[in-house]
Amino acid sequence: MKIIVSIKQVPDTSGKVAVNPDGTLNRASMQTITNPDDMNALEAALKIKDATGCKVVVVTMGPPPAAGMLREALAMGADEAVLVSAREFGGSDTYATSQILAAAINKIGVEADDIVMCGRQAIDGDTAQVGPQIAEKLHLPQVTYAADIQKDGDTITVKRMLEDGYMTIKVKTPCLITCIKELNEPRYMSVGGVFEAYGKPMTTYDYEALKDDPLIDATTIGLKGSPTNIFKSFTPPQKGAGMMLEGADKATCEKLADILAKKHII
Amino acid sequence: MSNFNSADIAAFKDVWVFCEQREGKLMPTDFELISKGRDLADELGVNLCGLLLGGEGIESAAKELGGYGADKVLVCESPLLAVYNTDAYAKVICDVIEELKPEAFLIGATNIGRDLGPRCAARLHTGLCADCTHLDVDVANYIQFLRESSTLDVDSQKWDMEDRNLKMTRPAFGGHLMATIICPRFRPCMATVRPGVMKKNVFDQAKADACEIVKPSFQLSESDLNTEVVEVVKAAKKLVDLIGADYIVSVGRGISKDVEGGIKLAEELADVLGGVVGGSRATIDSGWLSADHQVGQTGKTVHPKVYIALGISGAIQHKAGMQDSECIIAVNKNDTAPIFEIADYGICGDLFKVTPMLIEAIKAAKAAK
Ligand SMILES: Cc1cc2nc3c(=O)[nH]c(=O)nc-3n(C[C@H](O)[C@H](O)[C@H](O)COP(=O)(O)OP(=O)(O)OC[C@H]3O[C@@H](n4cnc5c(N)ncnc54)[C@H](O)[C@@H]3O)c2cc1C
Ligand SMILES: Cc1cc2nc3c(=O)[nH]c(=O)nc-3n(C[C@H](O)[C@H](O)[C@H](O)COP(=O)(O)OP(=O)(O)OC[C@H]3O[C@@H](n4cnc5c(N)ncnc54)[C@H](O)[C@@H]3O)c2cc1C
Numbered sequence: 277m278k279i280i281v282s283i284k285q286v287p288d289t290s291g292k293v294a295v296n297p298d299g300t301l302n303r304a305s306m307q308t309i310t311n312p313d314d315m316n317a318l319e320a321a322l323k324i325k326d327a328t329g330c331k332v333v334v335v336t337m338g339p340p341p342a343a344g345m346l347r348e349a350l351a352m353g354a355d356e357a358v359l360v361s362a363r364e365f366g367g368s369d370t371y372a373t374s375q376i377l378a379a380a381i382n383k384i385g386v387e388a389d390d391i392v393m394c395g396r397q398a399i400d401g402d403t404a405q406v407g408p409q410i411a412e413k414l415h416l417p418q419v420t421y422a423a424d425i426q427k428d429g430d431t432i433t434v435k436r437m438l439e440d441g442y443m444t445i446k447v448k449t450p451c452l453i454t455c456i457k458e459l460n461e462p463r464y465m466s467v468g469g470v471f472e473a474y475g476k477p478m479t480t481y482d483y484e485a486l487k488d489d490p491l492i493d494a495t496t497i498g499l500k501g502s503p504t505n506i507f508k509s510f511t512p513p514q515k516g517a518g519m520m521l522e523g524a525d526k527a528t529c530e531k532l533a534d535i536l537a538k539k540h541i542i
Numbered sequence: 543m544s545n546f547n548s549a550d551i552a553a554f555k556d557v558w559v560f561c562e563q564r565e566g567k568l569m570p571t572d573f574e575l576i577s578k579g580r581d582l583a584d585e586l587g588v589n590l591c592g593l594l595l596g597g598e599g600i601e602s603a604a605k606e607l608g609g610y611g612a613d614k615v616l617v618c619e620s621p622l623l624a625v626y627n628t629d630a631y632a633k634v635i636c637d638v639i640e641e642l643k644p645e646a647f648l649i650g651a652t653n654i655g656r657d658l659g660p661r662c663a664a665r666l667h668t669g670l671c672a673d674c675t676h677l678d679v680d681v682a683n684y685i686q687f688l689r690e691s692s693t694l695d696v697d698s699q700k701w702d703m704e705d706r707n708l709k710m711t712r713p714a715f716g717g718h719l720m721a722t723i724i725c726p727r728f729r730p731c732m733a734t735v736r737p738g739v740m741k742k743n744v745f746d747q748a749k750a751d752a753c754e755i756v757k758p759s760f761q762l763s764e765s766d767l768n769t770e771v772v773e774v775v776k777a778a779k780k781l782v783d784l785i786g787a788d789y790i791v792s793v794g795r796g797i798s799k800d801v802e803g804g805i806k807l808a809e810e811l812a813d814v815l816g817g818v819v820g821g822s823r824a825t826i827d828s829g830w831l832s833a834d835h836q837v838g839q840t841g842k843t844v845h846p847k848v849y850i851a852l853g854i855s856g857a858i859q860h861k862a863g864m865q866d867s868e869c870i871i872a873v874n875k876n877d878t879a880p881i882f883e884i885a886d887y888g889i890c891g892d893l894f895k896v897t898p899m900l901i902e903a904i905k906a907a908k909a910a911k
Contacts, residue, residue, distance in 0.1 A: 287715070370660065371669060402714050403672035405660035408628075412664035417768035418628055420657045433772070438653050440564075441776040443625075447769045457785065503669030507709060508722040510692035518870075518882060524891025526899050532871070532887055533903035537911060540739055541848055541869050542815060542904060 277389040278331040279321040280381055282410065283314040283349060285342045286400045310345050313395025315462040317455040320425055321393055322353045322463065328427075331355045335380055337365060337373060343478065350473035351465035357476070358384060362483040367499030370401070374409030375496050379489035380481050381414060389430055392452040396421055407454035413491060416452045419445050423458040546640040548667045554645035554729035557583040560635070560658070561594045561607060561615070562650055564626075568594075568603055571650030571737045573610045578677060578740040579648055580611030585679040586706065588645070589613045591756075593638065595631055597624025601755060608753020609745040616642075616756050622767065625774060626654050629767045632661045634760045639666060642758065644730045646708050648677075651734035659734045669725035670732040671710035675739045678709045684722075687711070692720065707731070718866075738788075742911065782818055782834050788847045789817025792837055792864070795824040796853015796874065796893055805830065807897040808852060814904050815848065822854045838863035852893040856881025873897065 287306040294302035310318075321332045334349040336342050337360040346357035360380045368376060381392060392414070394407035404420075411418035423442065424435035434453060436443045465473075486492050495501050521528050536542045547553075559579045561572040576592060583590035592607040592615040594600060600623075604615040616638065622630050635658070639647065649655040651673045663670035676691075678684040681703045688696045708731040711722045725731040784790060791812040797804025808819045821831040823838055837844055839859040849867035854860060856872070856879055864870070865884050872885035873893045882888040889896055 369669065370672075371664060371667075374664060400715055401672075402712075403660075403670075404656050405663075405670060405672055408657060408660040409664040412632075412661050418657070418661065419769060420628075421653055438774075441774065443774050444772040445769050446772055451768075458783075503663075503667070503728045504671060504723045504725050506721050507707075507724040508688070508692075508694065510688070510694045510720050510722075511718070512691060512693075512720055518885045518888055520877070520882065520888045520890065524889050524896050526903070528889055528891075529896065529899040529903040530906070532889070532900065533907035535887070536848070536869075536904070537907040539869075540741060542908060 277328065278333055278387070279324060279391045279393060280333045280335060280384055280386070281314070281318050281321045281349075281354070281393045282377055282381070282406075283318060283334055283336050283345065284311045284395070284398045285309070285336065285338050285345045286311045286398055308341075308345070310348065311395050311398045313397055313455055313457060315395075316457050316459045317393040317395050317453075318349055318352060318354065319460045319462040320422075320453075320455055321391075323460065324391075324425075324427055325353065333358065333384055335360065335377065335384065337361070337368075337377055337380070346478060347473050348465060350476045350478070351469040352463060353469060355476060357478040359478065359480045360486070361480060364483045364498050367502065368497060369502035369504045370403050370405035370409055371504070372497045372502045374406050374413055375491050375501070376486065377406065378410045378413035379486045379491040381410065382489055382491070383481060383486065386414060386416070386450050388450060390450045391432070392416065392450070394452065394454045396454045396456045404454070407452060411452040414452070416450055417447050418452045418454070419447055420454040422453045422455050425453065425459065546666075548728040548730075551645075551727075551729050554643045556589045556591055556642075556644045557586065557646045558591045558593050558616075558639075558644040558648070558730070559612070560647065560649040560655065561592045562626075562652060562654055563594065563596050563600060563603065566596060566600060566603065566624075568606065569650060569652065570742075571652060571655075571735070572607065573742045574737070574740040575648045575650055575735055576607050576610040576612050577743040578735070580743065582646060582677060582679050582708065583613075585683075586645070591616055591644070593635065594618070595623045595634055597621055601757075604755050605750050605753050606745075607750075609747060609750030610743045611749070612753055614754045614756055616758050618758065618760055620762055622762055622764065625771050626658075627767055627769060627771060628657055628661060629769065630762055631658055632665065633766050634762055636662055636665045637760050638758050639730065647730040647732045649732070649734045651736045655734050659732060663732050666730070666732075668728040668730060668732060669723070670734065671712060671723040671725070672734055674710045674712045674733045674735045676711035677733065677735070677740075678711075679706060681705050684709050708733070784818060784820050784835070784837065784842045784844050787818045787844070789815035789850075790820045790837070790844055790846045790848070790864075790867075791815070791817060791850045791852065792820035792822065792854060793825055793831075793852045794822040794854030794860075795828075797825070797830070798828075800894065801828075801830050803894065804853070807894070807901075811850065811897060811901050811904070814901055814908070817846070817848070820844070822857075822860050851881050851885070852897060854881055855879050856884065873900075
């Protein structure tokens with residue numbers, strides 16, 4: 277049995293976000309981190325490993341420096357890492373990204389008692405689409421927004437969050453689960469883990485390695501294979517110094533509520 | 543295999559809206575999306591259809607959608623569709639889309655819509671824009687939108703005024719960047735749309751009565767379902783989920799003269815907005831709120847749609863956790879409090895007097911919507 281965890285390296289948007297004059301993001305000026313939800317997915321996998329001794333494989337698609345993030349995952353306790361990296365994969369939207377990641381996961385191999393885990397959402401693209409789309413490409417059942425995961429043999433019971441409560445869902449392996457931060461508190465790398473990480477296998481899948489998978493086709497990957505295109509990107513107008521409302525009475529409050537309603541903020 | 547081809551653009555027509563129901567009740571987003579869908583269908587000169595899946599009898603809920611602008615509602619009834627299930631819903635929706643070929647398909651960006659949308663888009667081989675906050679077909683309308691909401695110099699750009707693509711605009715990078723996404727080569731153009739953003743039309747009974755109900759044929763059996771929903775539980779009380787919250791009302795040391803009363807006011811205001819209560823470190827250190835409520839450098843970093851600071855001075859460590867909120871409102875009795883430097887709207891006054899009036903005003907504004 278094994279768990280494949282799909283993790284993404286993202287710019288740290290919690291600090292200052294630098295935007296270039298042309299409206300694109302100045303990535304060079306930002307720190308990168310492992311996407312927060314993906315840390316919860318990895319922790320969930322490591323917990324199951326602690327209990328069952330199963331294998332945990334981490335996979336990412338990204339530029340070569342993403343290998344550093346994979347090393348950290350190995351130091352946390354993952355057993356193997358796969359870096360999916362090629363010029364041909366660049367510019368992919370979620371459709372194309374999931375096409376490529378599904379092909380990579382196929383190559384790692386999904387067996388009857390395996391689980392694929394993703395974060396719910398990456399903090400840069402913010403779409404929450406890649407998990408369900410990988411599941412569709414791999415013909416796996418999916419459970420998204422997992423806040424609790426219990427495994428009993430080949431049956432997984434997931435607490436799946438809704439805005440107004442939750443569902444309890446049973447699913448059999450193999451399946452794909454997307455994880456949210458309520459699921460757990462990710463562990464830290466241990467000193468021993470960091471030391472061991474350098475002895476653990478890390479493989480790179482380039483275009484050659486994946487090109488024979490039926491999912492990989494010039495018309496379905498990369499910028500050219502992406503159904504969506506960015507037509508325009510822009511920054512919202514800079515926040516002004518703000519607006520002090522006059523007075524502090526009923527009329528003031530009504531004026532504020534009216535502004536918020538007109539701007540569809542409430 | 544069907545002979546469905548998502549690249550055969552000319553074969554697609556009409557705007558569809560997925561109408562989500564929970565326990566047989568339509569969701570508020572359905573009316574918002576039908577209302578927006580009406581504008582888009584008019585811009586394209588096509589029909590607007592609702593697509594409603596549910597258990598037996600769900601048809602009775604369908605006509606109401608007409609009152610907000612749907613020309614037709616496609617109703618798919620089955621006991622297997624009573625409660626949302628990814629496999630069942632994705633199968634029925636994709637089969638019906640392959641048969642009837644809408645050119646645009648909108649889905650509410652609820653926890654269910656964001657589970658369903660990507661699965662369907664991947665199966666249909668088309669693009670999906672996530673969590674949109676603005677939609678246009680008409681280029682003139684889109685240019686006007688950019689004038690108001692961007693720093694782009696629209697006059698120096700070349701525009702194809704005949705462009706009929708759906709232009710789907712969404713925030714990314716935690717709202718630091720906006721992107722307009724198009725899906726020029728495939729149909730349907732799909733978008734999930736953020737709840738609460740699109741304006742609802744005024745309900746029109748005559749239109750509801752005139753709305754046509756259509757029941758497309760579909761196949762669905764137990765064996766199509768790979769997951770089992772064991773139970774659906776409604777939360778009795780909202781958990782304190784600062785990071786996921788769209789609305790946060792935070793209190794600071796300014797509530798000290800009546801701590802309980804101040805917290806109660808914040809809770810009431812949060813309830814009206816559908817949000818949660820947070821606090822500055824001063825309130826946590828004083829033991830007025832538990833540590834999970836703390837916003838700031840050593841607490842949580844939050845990006846809600848609205849952050850209301852009641853009696854918080856705006857120390858740098860507090861700002862670090864909330865300055866990227868989409869809209870900041872501050873109430874403070876000291877007009878030089880640093881919180882006003884980053885507030886979109888400030889009210890200088892006593893929070894114990896202002897907050898009750900603000901609660902009433904927001905209630906009234908919401909009721910008028
Ligand atoms: C401003 C902007 C707007 C965009 N809008 C859209 C849009 O509306 N529609 C669209 O289709 N594309 C869009 N994209 C492209 C999209 O962001 C990329 O395809 C991105 O690589 C994947 O999407 P995401 O970051 O949203 O991931 P999400 O779908 O939010 O990620 C969910 C999970 O999938 C896994 N995952 C995602 N990416 C990787 C990866 N590279 N390696 C390993 N695991 C991964 C992780 O477990 C992650 O937690 C946009 C890009 C930008 C810059
Ligand atoms: C290393 C470090 C980390 C820290 N991390 C955090 C953190 O994560 N989060 C955090 O919040 N702080 C943090 N702090 C503390 C921070 O510096 C401030 O002390 C704290 O934020 C102050 O909280 P406050 O605004 O509630 O209180 P005060 O600064 O005392 O402000 C109270 C405000 O209420 C107003 N007021 C009083 N009565 C009323 C009334 N009736 N109506 C309206 N307004 C009224 C006053 O005018 C005043 O502006 C940290 C400090 C350090 C050194």
